[in-house]
Amino acid sequence: MPEPVLTVYPARSVITMNPSLPRAEAVAVRGDRIVEVGTLASMQPWFDAHEHIVDDRFSSNVIVPGFIDPHLHPTMAAVLLPMNFVTATEWKLPWGTVSPSMTPEAFLNRVAEIEAAVENPEEPVFIWGYHQLWHGSMSRPLLNKINATRPIIVWHRSFHELYLNDGALKFLHITEAEVGNRKQIDYPNGHFFEAGLGYAVNRLNPTILAPEKYAEGLERLKQVVHFGGHTTIADMATGLFDFDAEWLMLKQVIERDDTPFRVELVPDAARLRASKGSNEAALAFAKSLPEQNTHRLRFSDHIKLFADGAFFSQLAQLQEPGYIDGHHGEWITPPEKLEEAMRIYWNAGFKIHLHVTGDLGVELGLDLLEKLQWERPRFNHGFTFEHFGFSTPEQVERIAKLGASVSANVYYLYELSDAYARHGIGFERASQMARLSACFANGITTALHSDFTMAPAEPLNNAWVAVNRINSTEQLMGPEERITAEQALAAITINAARVIGRADDIGSLRAGKKADFTVLRDDPLTTDPMHLKDIPIVATVFEGRPFPIERTGR
Amino acid sequence: MTPLTVLGGYLGAGKTTIINGLLASLAQATGNPRIAVLINDFGAINIDAKLIRKHQGRTVELTSGCVCCDIQDDLGSALDALRGASFEQVLVEASGVAYPAKVANYALTWPGYRPAGILVAVDALNVEDQKKDKFIGHLIDAQITEADLLLLTKLDQLDCNHRQTLRDSLPTRAVRVDHGCVDADILLAATLSRPDSPVVKDHSDQFRTLDYQSDRILDHDRLLTFLDELPEPVVRAKGWIHDNQGAWWLQSVGKRWTLEPATAIPDGTNLVFIALAKPGTGAMLSGLKHALQGL
Numbered sequence: 001m002p003e004p005v006l007t008v009y010p011a012r013s014v015i016t017m018n019p020s021l022p023r024a025e026a027v028a029v030r031g032d033r034i035v036e037v038g039t040l041a042s043m044q045p046w047f048d049a050h051e052h053i054v055d056d057r058f059s060s061n062v063i064v065p066g067f068i069d070p071h072l073h074p075t076m077a078a079v080l081l082p083m084n085f086v087t088a089t090e091w092k093l094p095w096g097t098v099s100p101s102m103t104p105e106a107f108l109n110r111v112a113e114i115e116a117a118v119e120n121p122e123e124p125v126f127i128w129g130y131h132q133l134w135h136g137s138m139s140r141p142l143l144n145k146i147n148a149t150r151p152i153i154v155w156h157r158s159f160h161e162l163y164l165n166d167g168a169l170k171f172l173h174i175t176e177a178e179v180g181n182r183k184q185i186d187y188p189n190g191h192f193f194e195a196g197l198g199y200a201v202n203r204l205n206p207t208i209l210a211p212e213k214y215a216e217g218l219e220r221l222k223q224v225v226h227f228g229g230h231t232t233i234a235d236m237a238t239g240l241f242d243f244d245a246e247w248l249m250l251k252q253v254i255e256r257d258d259t260p261f262r263v264e265l266v267p268d269a270a271r272l273r274a275s276k277g278s279n280e281a282a283l284a285f286a287k288s289l290p291e292q293n294t295h296r297l298r299f300s301d302h303i304k305l306f307a308d309g310a311f312f313s314q315l316a317q318l319q320e321p322g323y324i325d326g327h328h329g330e331w332i333t334p335p336e337k338l339e340e341a342m343r344i345y346w347n348a349g350f351k352i353h354l355h356v357t358g359d360l361g362v363e364l365g366l367d368l369l370e371k372l373q374w375e376r377p378r379f380n381h382g383f384t385f386e387h388f389g390f391s392t393p394e395q396v397e398r399i400a401k402l403g404a405s406v407s408a409n410v411y412y413l414y415e416l417s418d419a420y421a422r423h424g425i426g427f428e429r430a431s432q433m434a435r436l437s438a439c440f441a442n443g444i445t446t447a448l449h450s451d452f453t454m455a456p457a458e459p460l461n462n463a464w465v466a467v468n469r470i471n472s473t474e475q476l477m478g479p480e481e482r483i484t485a486e487q488a489l490a491a492i493t494i495n496a497a498r499v500i501g502r503a504d505d506i507g508s509l510r511a512g513k514k515a516d517f518t519v520l521r522d523d524p525l526t527t528d529p530m531h532l533k534d535i536p537i538v539a540t541v542f543e544g545r546p547f548p549i550e551r552t553g554r
Numbered sequence: 555m556t557p558l559t560v561l562g563g564y565l566g567a568g569k570t571t572i573i574n575g576l577l578a579s580l581a582q583a584t585g586n587p588r589i590a591v592l593i594n595d596f597g598a599i600n601i602d603a604k605l606i607r608k609h610q611g612r613t614v615e616l617t618s619g620c621v622c623c624d625i626q627d628d629l630g631s632a633l634d635a636l637r638g639a640s641f642e643q644v645l646v647e648a649s650g651v652a653y654p655a656k657v658a659n660y661a662l663t664w665p666g667y668r669p670a671g672i673l674v675a676v677d678a679l680n681v682e683d684q685k686k687d688k689f690i691g692h693l694i695d696a697q698i699t700e701a702d703l704l705l706l707t708k709l710d711q712l713d714c715n716h717r718q719t720l721r722d723s724l725p726t727r728a729v730r731v732d733h734g735c736v737d738a739d740i741l742l743a744a745t746l747s748r749p750d751s752p753v754v755k756d757h758s759d760q761f762r763t764l765d766y767q768s769d770r771i772l773d774h775d776r777l778l779t780f781l782d783e784l785p786e787p788v789v790r791a792k793g794w795i796h797d798n799q800g801a802w803w804l805q806s807v808g809k810r811w812t813l814e815p816a817t818a819i820p821d822g823t824n825l826v827f828i829a830l831a832k833p834g835t836g837a838m839l840s841g842l843k844h845a846l847q848g849l
Contacts, residue, residue: 183662194656195663198630274595274626317689328692331651334565335689364689 004031006052007544010040011063013523017494017508027063028052029515032543037509057546061538062523064489065508066231066261066516067459068496070407071353071386071449074235074254074263075246078217079208080128080453081224086110087129087157089415089472091456094223101129104136111154112146124151124171124207131157133419138163140190153204158312161193162200172203209241211249218253227549228457229537231261231516234500236353236386236449237268237304243275247292255294260540260547262296264500265289266304266353269341270333279344287348300501302351302382305341306332308361311389311412312454314424316358318390323425329358339368346372351382351501353407357389366398373402384499387412387451390425391435400442407447407499408491410434411455414465418473431477436466440487447496448488460524463488464533485525485532515544555814556636557670557805558644558661559742562654562697564684567675568707569647571734572741573622574600576645579738581605581618587642587742588619592632594649595624629657633664643670643742651693655700668814671807673741674701675731678720679708703789703808704728705736727789727808729830730760737761739828740790761789764827764839772797772823772849780849781811784827787835788842793825797849 007029014024016037025039028046036043046052085091086107091098101107107130115125130138143152143165151168155161164172169190179185184196192200207213225233238246254263267289272282289299309315309330317329332355333341345352354365362385369383381403388408399406413433421430439446448462455462466488469477483491497507506514521536539548563569573591580586581602593599599622601614608615612624621641625632629646636644644667648657654672661669674697677684684694698704706728709717721728729740740761774797784791784806791806794816802813804825827842829835 178665182665183659185663195630195660198660199663202630202634319688328696330653331690331693334650336565337650360689 006030006035006046006050008040008043008052008054009063009517009541010054010056010059011519012060014063014509015065015489015523015525016510017065017490018510021510024509027509027515027517029541029544032515034509034511034513034515036511055546058519058538062520063509063517064520064524065493065518066506066540066542067229067492067518068232068234068447068500068507069225069228069230069449069452069457069459069492070234070264070447070496070499071236071409072225072233072452072457073237073240074218074221074233074250075240077221077224077453077457078214078249081217081220082208082213083126083128083155084114085129086114086127088131088134092227092458092461094220094227098129102134104134107135108142108146111143111152115146115150115152118150121150124153124168126153126155126208128155128159129157130154130163138189138191140165140169140188143190160313161191161197164190164192164200166190172200174200174203214249215253218249222254222259224452224457226260226540226547227537228459229518229520229540229549230457230459231518231540231542232264232497232500232502232506233261233457234264234266236266236451237271238265238299239268239271239275243267243271250297251294255296259296260542260545262298262542264302264502265297265299266302266500267299268304268306269345270306273341279341283344283348283350286345286350301349302353302501303345304353304355304386305338305345306355307338307364308332308356308358311357311387311409312416314420316389317360317364318358318425319360319363319392324423329360335364335368338364339371342368343372343375346378346381347376349378351384353384353386355386357387359390359392359395362388362391362395362399366395366402369402369404370398379403382499382501386449388435389433390429393435393438396435396438396442396444399439400444405445405447405495405499406436406439407449407496408434408436408439408466409451409455410436410448410462410466411450413469413477414471415455417471417477418475432481433478434466435478435481436483436487436491437481440483445495445498446487446491447499448491449496458533459492460535460537461533463492463524464529466491467529467532470530485527485529488532489524515541517541555666555668556641556644558633558646558658558667559670559807560646560648560654560658560661560672561675561741562648562652562657562672562701563650563675563705564677564690564694564697565650566680567650567677568705568731568734569650569675570595570599571707572675572705572731572736573645573647575734575736576738576741577601577605577616577618577620577622580620581616586618586738588640589643589645589742590636590639590641591620591622591645591647592625592629593622593647594627629660630664633660633667637666645741651690653693653696653700668812670805670812671702671810672700673703673705673807674698675705675707676724676728677708678706678717679711681720699725701726701808702810703740705731705740707731707734727786727830729789737828739826760831761828762831762835762839763829764842766793766825766827766843766846767822768846769822774799776849780845781806781813784811785829785838785842787829787832787838788827789830790828791825793823794819795823795825796821797823 010026024037028036085098148166151171152165154163184194276282308317315330356362383404417430421427450457494507497503519538614622661667795802801816803816
């Protein structure tokens with residue numbers, strides 16, 4: 001076979017994230033890899049030796065390393081994406097930008113519009129994004145006014161409650177006789193929450209988890225991931241619902257020639273343990289998983305564990321002084337069980353990703369990491385604190401001393417800091433969520449993630465939050481913890497690659513790395529920081545192949 | 555409606571041992587109530603192979619008619635699956651980090667179930683240290699506070715002085731559980747929840763019981779006051795009652811009691827009270843009997 005021809009992409013500027021050559025003018029690619037980053041002149045020796053073509057489609061744009069989201073949940077996204085978004089914040093989706101509905105009227109009008117557009121009168125309509133702070137009270141009668149016969153299901157933005165109209169109650173065979181006076185179900189208002197939510201979800205599951213629906217959701221996820229400018233994502237809890245079903249579907253939908261990204265798969269240790277019977281059996285299974293790897297789907301030696309509860313539900317475990325109302329968070333995994341599982345994976349050389357949301361969760365992670373370091377020291381161990389909602393400056397120093405990394409969901413600050421300042425934990429701690437500047441100052445490898453569907457899968461949007469720390473009510477929160485545009489770009493490229501253990505191959509642009517680029521209309525390092533999230537993404541290049549991004553707007 | 559009892563408590567408090575003991579004791583005689591036990595981890599359950607009729611997926615059917623299901627964090631689906639299966643009681647083992655009251659809410663939400671008490675196992679040997687632990691201290695306090703009745707395990711490993719200090723520190727009624735042996739009558743609402751069910755009589759020396767039968771129709775208001783004032787040593791009371799407002803099943807666990815409308819029960823009133831045997835308990839039970847005669 002003849003050597004593939006070299007393709008050269010000149011650009012207005014190339015931001016490499018390689019500190020030895022931060023800026024360049026062009027990238028030369030052979031097959032799926034970069035052969036040289038530099039100028040057309042510096043590349044001449046390659047051109048003398050090999051045939052080359054100059055592809056100048058990006059010559060007026062800025063090339064940056066392909067974006068990496070190191071923590072996203074394809075399975076949860078596949079459930080959400082077939083639903084209709086009616087939200088108080090903007091969501092840019094490939095099939096249209098969801099403009100904010102910020103009043104009760106706007107919300108109901110939008111639901112009515114969506115409902116009217118669905119032809120089959122029996123087809124259920126799923127709405128996601130209701131939030132009482134913007135949309136006022138919700139009820140069965142309000143939804144019945146839109147249409148009482150077609151099933152309408154309205155999910156709260158947090159996914160922790162839902163509302164059903166008459167049609168939906170009938171569709172799910174939920175009757176007044178059955179649930180009329182039960183707790184956590186407000187039948188007259190069609191409102192299901194806490195245990196009541198579980199009751200309704202059990203009835204909904206056959207519809208929302210049906211294989212064809214799930215496949216449709218994954219197809220949509222593919223578009224979302226490309227649209228956000230990613231060339232790599234990590235599934236940070238493979239097996240959350242059902243390992244075999246998820247893996248099969250990922251192979252069918254993602255492992256295809258038209259998919260412009262790869263997925264690093266990190267299994268959920270607790271689910272593996274439950275299905276295999278013991279931590280030891282789960283470890284053996286996790287070790288065997290790389291044998292199943294395909295071109296785009298890769299298991300390695302990373303494993304996911306959970307400490308404290310969901311951030312959106314105020315179940316993060318907090319140190320003193322805790323929550324204003326005195327409630328306490330929850331442990332997802334009992335501390336002793338977490339220690340047991342961590343020790344097994346630590347001693348087997350795995351890179352542990354620990355879900356922590358509150359500062360007591362971080363404290364537990366640190367105590368356990370310190371204990372394991374004492375028992376069996378490891379260097380370059382890849383231990384990563386995932387989410388990192390609340391923390392203290394002293395914990396950041398300890399993270400650095402113990403050699404751990406941070407993968408942060410900075411969007412918490414945008415969406416929740418105002419509400420948490422007023423109703424959760426007070427302004428001081430709410431304004432210091434996602435303590436990122438401290439992480440960089442301490443030399444910690446720090447990445448940003450979306451935890452999609454918890455935040456939009458838009459790395460530039462996360463970078464915007466991290467750089468500006470302006471929340472959804474336009475308050476500046478914790479200005480000392482703002483990071484620079486360059487740090488933010490590192491957090492969605494090279495640092496994200498380090499966190500998922502792929503920095504040798506992706507995350508920056510240099511000779512020898514995969515030819516993964518994201519192509520931007522504007523320069524993210526010199527543009528007005530408030531403009532970061534609005535920089536148009538022109539295309540991605542995945543392993544040397546360009547995939548343009550068509551923008552349609554509603 | 556099927557009574558649903560929650561068994562909570564932190565890791566190592568002895569929940570699994572208690573369940574193993576219960577399943578074994580129910581298998582020893584015929585005519586015992588058929589119950590469903592919902593657990594979080596099969597790995598820990600140790601059922602004698604002779605007692606197993608069928609093992610299918612996450613469910614074990616026992617020769618006694620009871621079942622044991624591994625719910626893997628999905629209590630709702632398990633409750634759906636059990637509906638209509640006519641078990642006399644469901645016992646849910648809460649996860650070690652669960653707030654048991656939250657789990658008990660399922661009995662208020664899921665149609666077909668009613669709450670029948672929160673039992674929390676407490677590791678007597680380690681509970682004082684656990685309460686001081688920075689990661690689980692609050693959780694241990696909450697579990698103890700939310701309990702209707704505490705089951706104290708490993709008490710035999712504690713010296714006498716500490717035993718009394720511990721008992722004094724607990725906010726609610728507590729029974730001693732040695733090596734998982736706890737009377738089914740303490741754990742279950744199901745015994746005596748039907749007229750023909752056998753009452754387990756061989757209570758250990760920890761308890762004194764009072765049986766009360768009468769053909770009289772009781773006064774409802776006086777009954778309610780009587781139940782509110784049941785003295786501390788009474789850890790369980792159950793049976794059926796006829797009063798001037800109807801017929802009821804009584805269930806009392808620790809400090810919580812409920813009256814449920816009853817049908818198809820014999821005339822009169824038939825109650826059993828189980829109390830901790832302490833100095834003065836005999837007199838207390840005589841007093842109860844006297845009070846009942848005046849209702």
